[in-house]
Amino acid sequence: MTKTASSPRSNAPAPRTWSEVRPARRASIPEGLWLRCPSCAKMVYRRHLEANLNVCPECTHHFRIGATERVLQLADPETFQEMFTNLQPADPLKFKDLKTYRERLVAEQVKTGQIDAIRAGKCFIKGREAMLVCLDLTFMMGSMGSVVGETITRAIEAATPNKAKGYAGLPVIIVSCSGGARMQEAGLSLMQMAKTSAALARLDDAGGLFVSVLTDPTTGGVTASFAMLGDVILAEPRALIGFAGPRVIQQTIRQELPEGFQRSEFLLKAGLVDRVVPRANMRTELARLIDYSGR
Amino acid sequence: MATYYQLDFEKPLVQLDQKIDDIESRIRVEEPDPALATGVESLRSQAQSLKTERAGMLSDIYSKLTAWQTVRVARHPLRPQTRDYIELMTRDFAEMHGDRRFGDDPALVTGMCRIGPIKVMLVGHQKGRETSEKIACHFGCAHPEGYRKALLKMQLAEKFGLPIVTLVDTPGAYPGLGAEQRGQAEAIAVNLREMSRLRVPIVSIVIGEGGSGGALGIAVADRVAMLQHAWYSVISPEGCAAILWKEANEQTNTAAAKSLKLTAADNLELGIVDDVIPEALGGAHRDPKATANSLSDWIVRTLQELKKQSPEDLVNARYERFRRMGQFLEQAPA
Numbered sequence: 001m002t003k004t005a006s007s008p009r010s011n012a013p014a015p016r017t018w019s020e021v022r023p024a025r026r027a028s029i030p031e032g033l034w035l036r037c038p039s040c041a042k043m044v045y046r047r048h049l050e051a052n053l054n055v056c057p058e059c060t061h062h063f064r065i066g067a068t069e070r071v072l073q074l075a076d077p078e079t080f081q082e083m084f085t086n087l088q089p090a091d092p093l094k095f096k097d098l099k100t101y102r103e104r105l106v107a108e109q110v111k112t113g114q115i116d117a118i119r120a121g122k123c124f125i126k127g128r129e130a131m132l133v134c135l136d137l138t139f140m141m142g143s144m145g146s147v148v149g150e151t152i153t154r155a156i157e158a159a160t161p162n163k164a165k166g167y168a169g170l171p172v173i174i175v176s177c178s179g180g181a182r183m184q185e186a187g188l189s190l191m192q193m194a195k196t197s198a199a200l201a202r203l204d205d206a207g208g209l210f211v212s213v214l215t216d217p218t219t220g221g222v223t224a225s226f227a228m229l230g231d232v233i234l235a236e237p238r239a240l241i242g243f244a245g246p247r248v249i250q251q252t253i254r255q256e257l258p259e260g261f262q263r264s265e266f267l268l269k270a271g272l273v274d275r276v277v278p279r280a281n282m283r284t285e286l287a288r289l290i291d292y293s294g295r
Numbered sequence: 296m297a298t299y300y301q302l303d304f305e306k307p308l309v310q311l312d313q314k315i316d317d318i319e320s321r322i323r324v325e326e327p328d329p330a331l332a333t334g335v336e337s338l339r340s341q342a343q344s345l346k347t348e349r350a351g352m353l354s355d356i357y358s359k360l361t362a363w364q365t366v367r368v369a370r371h372p373l374r375p376q377t378r379d380y381i382e383l384m385t386r387d388f389a390e391m392h393g394d395r396r397f398g399d400d401p402a403l404v405t406g407m408c409r410i411g412p413i414k415v416m417l418v419g420h421q422k423g424r425e426t427s428e429k430i431a432c433h434f435g436c437a438h439p440e441g442y443r444k445a446l447l448k449m450q451l452a453e454k455f456g457l458p459i460v461t462l463v464d465t466p467g468a469y470p471g472l473g474a475e476q477r478g479q480a481e482a483i484a485v486n487l488r489e490m491s492r493l494r495v496p497i498v499s500i501v502i503g504e505g506g507s508g509g510a511l512g513i514a515v516a517d518r519v520a521m522l523q524h525a526w527y528s529v530i531s532p533e534g535c536a537a538i539l540w541k542e543a544n545e546q547t548n549t550a551a552a553k554s555l556k557l558t559a560a561d562n563l564e565l566g567i568v569d570d571v572i573p574e575a576l577g578g579a580h581r582d583p584k585a586t587a588n589s590l591s592d593w594i595v596r597t598l599q600e601l602k603k604q605s606p607e608d609l610v611n612a613r614y615e616r617f618r619r620m621g622q623f624l625e626q627a628p629a
Contacts, residue, residue: 145621146622
């Protein structure tokens, strides 16, 4: 698990080992040598956790990770070429709740060092070129506002095959983790659902491949648009995936929710996802799907 | 009039209605007696001036509705629903049930009908009027089978070359156990994708509540309009208040409704809808027929305009319509 398989394609840079990648990741993780796993409550040595892709070595609980770390885990080392970084969130509605949206944006940007809740770009996955889009849960719960919707749409459009131009396109991989639509952009964030889904219709018409990877948590307007539209839908183990949040459902039906409700394994049983894939196998799985699709 | 459910901001009207009722009942009593003819005459003129005053007050109240008050009007129990509009503005409605997979969701009504000179496929949310109907319809919150039924009928319309009319009126898609288990999110997502590439004209009108994905799930259209007092946004004001203000009460709901920019005028300004269709004075519930007429006028006019486009142009223009949505800052790439 700690080494990438070597990639045979000549156009990919030479792969690095995980140990070479690790220092960059470690810098982004806050202090504290030990932490408690929220699932098994055992104390975990942070270095062991990181070396294990942030999966608890005791109970295989998948810790939530940001987009930067996700890219490092999925892309072949140093192959990720980030795109669309010139897009910045605006405050079209002058939204104000207890704080203004503008204040919230600045605070989140300072906290995460990111412009918005997404990173997208071209990369290689085990030597196969792909368009990789990762939502970032650390930024406003990974919510989808105009920037997230626009970035996803541009990434899909840039990867859509175009026969007339002799462009074969790229496989699109979107890793979702999001609380849903971004309330502070109200109706405009709702429209991102239609925009991204329409772009996927075009990708589909052109014969492109879209693999949707669902991670903890994927809910609301993100699930109800691009995230559930994958040609293949993969989910990380025990991820919360649903349309409505469990609290809302509980208030509606006024009874206890069954154990494991809205978790990946529940969705697998309900026929809503193709496979539950542990984080350590995700690269292999993605590479395999790209090969099978011939894209 | 007196049987109307009263909204709190309509209170001044109630007192006037009371006065008008009193005078009119006196007129009825005194009219047969010729000796009281002059008294009746003055009562009549009194009633007339009160009615004028009332109309002025009504138009005043409704021209100054706050966002939260608009939401309350959009939820008025007597507000016309999809089945009322079917009754009022269509002919020869051939209802079609079921998604052929799981069941039939009464919260989404589908069928072919005629509006003016045009044959259309109509799809609309139904909230229900009587308690039993409301419960069966889950108060207009559709299940996945509802969205799948809607798509199946819309694809049938595509096959026959029938334009599609959708009437949106839902607080949101149903949040429940069965709905999740049967793929509520997937059902809505597939509708968004498939509606974007249907090769027939689609028009959508938010007739009451346009609550989030549950509304959008039948509203990916070439032209989207709202009735004057409808609302359309990503979440209900109560939902938004509960999350961002930590509690939903009259005050936070009012603030959330305002922040969400959910009124017809706001949505028009944001470019989310293309037109606002005027309602009868004092809301659609005060004159359903007149509202149905302006609704059907808009539908006929819009469909006749869309009919001129080829299917390719239609689908491309629909893509571009949603492609433009969103506002952000963009720096020139370095």
